[in-house]
Amino acid sequence: MRGEMVAVLDFEDTGSGDEAVDLARRHLIQPWPTAGAIGAEARGLIGEGDGIYITDGKGRRLIDGPAGMWCINVGHRREELARAMYDQAMQLSYNTPWYTMNEPSAMLAQRLAAHAPGDLSHVFYTTGGSTAVETALRFMQFYNNARGQPEKKLILSRGGAYHGSTYLSASLNGRPRDRDWMDGADGLVVKLTAPNPFRRPAGMSVEAFCDFLVDEFRDAVRGIGAEKIGAFIAEPVQASGGVIVPPENYLKRVRELCRANDLLFISDEVVTAFGRLGHVFASGDVFGIEPDMITFAKGVTSGYFPLGGLMVSERLLEDLRRSNHPDAMFAHGLTYSSHPVGCAVALKNLDLLEGGILDHARKIAPYFQARLKTLEELPLVGEVRGMGLMACVECVADRESNDPLQLDRQVGSRIDAHCHELGLLVRPLINMCVMSPPLIITKDEIDDMVTILREGISRTMEDLRREGVWRG
Known part of the structure; x- marks a missing residue:
């Protein structure tokens, strides 16, 4: 949770x-x-x-x-979702994702890929938002190991951020009270300023504040070294930080800096996806960005069943296939990855969303x-x-x-x-x-x-x- x-x-x-x-x-x-x-x-x-x-x-x-x-x-x-749960459980309640698969997970993957921006055409299913973020971070680490860049592991996060409760995901959180009594992987995370226009310095315009945020990002990359930074993670709208809507074009400008410096851009859409901002995914349709990965959960089943996931760019998968380590294993998985009941509920939930909601x-x-x-x-x-x-x-x-x-x-x-x-x-x-x-x-x-x-x-x-x- x-x-x-x-x-x-x-x-x-x-x-x-x-x-x-x-x-x-x-x-x-x-x-x-x-x-x-x-x-x-x-x-x-x-x-x-x-x-x-x-x-x-x-x-x-x-x-x-x-x-x-x-x-x-x-x-x-919603009876439609309750019926989807019942029908799928009566057909297939579970299968191990280690060496079998089920039809609803494949069908859902195709439909999610159709809504995702750019070339985010593949899905790894998790149990919720925290495990989705954890998966994204572990994938980044694996990706850079396989590319022969094992030192490229630092993660840029922001003040006010909330990304989860598992060890790595919680380490990204930017609200001080979240970490007062809890340990985390502090050596892996660099915190930047919250993109909160309401709390910007007195006398500074919103446009100047946006420039400040972008300059801070650029300076952090230069100071640390892009060769040491693996990813930047951001909620398009910081949800639990107080519904922080960033300055216009901030995300686009940071996305370009990530691309220029070979940093993976992870868009955490656990809250903003599945209609909260009017679209299945908000990254492209609302903010005009094409991340390398998108995390999702919550609204994918409208909360009726625990399910989350990670959308991954085809480019990253191609890089792995072309690496010098074809036998390298992404040793990461969950007992309930690709759960057939959860995926069946998500398919029906998408029907409802696309049907007018x-x-x-x-x-x-x-x-x-x-x-x-x-x-x-x-x-x-x-x-x-x-x-x-x-x-x-x-x-x-x-x-x-x-x-x-x-x-x-x-x-x-x-x-x-x-x-x-x-x-x-x-x-x-x-x-x-x-x-x-x-x-x-x-x-x-x-x-x-x-x-x-x-x-x-x-x-x-x-x-x-x-x-x-x-x-x-």
Whole structure:
């Protein structure tokens, strides 16, 4: 699981007293726990989902603002996907990928290749986003070993990045709190500045900030030496970093630097693919770039089955075939690679996306962004930003500080608690509220979502004023 900061609900407040809560507290280790609560906590119980809605332990119907974790793209309770799982499991529930294969994985590979930009025509399937990124990094290492460049292994990543929870993928993460108590392969990773225009230096234009980012990248390559750098990895939009949309043409300019210096460009589309930005893949269709590899997961099955993967350029495979080491083995695989049930669900999910949901997402995205933008009228809101059907409402209680981890620390969870009472599940990330609803959301449902979020922020402002910690 690509774990992230989670809002923990108090179950005495949710009214959920069933057996699952007690069992969780006694036996379940939740993702990303604190040491003081590990193995002894229960989180918000969700009973069922339907369309864009979920029902909590009290029976309250909530808009699923984050679509699970950026993944319930076609909505909850789609019978087509449940039927695809059942039918495939009844035909073939599993096969070992080490020396056999199944038909759904091959069919899905062909359809994904048809959507991918450039010559990204091959797929390696994984179990999710973290393992997809891990696979990309291990492939880069193998690729350079086979080419006779074993020293070319460093990875350029960025502040604010989130790439996973496995050892190598987590080492790329650029949020300090992710690594405060965790080890990583620090010697392999070089961190660059987050491409966050909202937090750019005072007095600097967005265009100048873009130039700064590109110059920093160029200087890093020159200073380290391109012969030591294997890859650059980037989310087209930094998702868990706060829906950071980079300056225009930034990705294109960095892509050209990668090409000029023989660095592999890995586009991490675990969040941005499968309709979140209106297309199956956003790298080419939205940002005009042709990466060497694309990682994906989440929306590939709309969260109905664990599946991820790596799209790989034909050029890289040709390089390996022409290498002086034809017997070199890419000794990497997963028990559940190319899982037949997961691939069957992904095929049906693609049917739904291509059958009208992608078109709907593209058409409704401007309305979604415009309605959320109205929240900038509120004194607590510093910026509303986003693209497609993903957005972030960043609250700034202390406008004199560039560090949101001070007064702003609990703002997001406060807003989430109020919104939960009002009928909306929010994705709180410290001082930010991330919204990424199912792609099937309607204009009326967007209006409901924004109305509730506005009220939740307003109530939070009243709380802060009453406590005397904010005078906005």
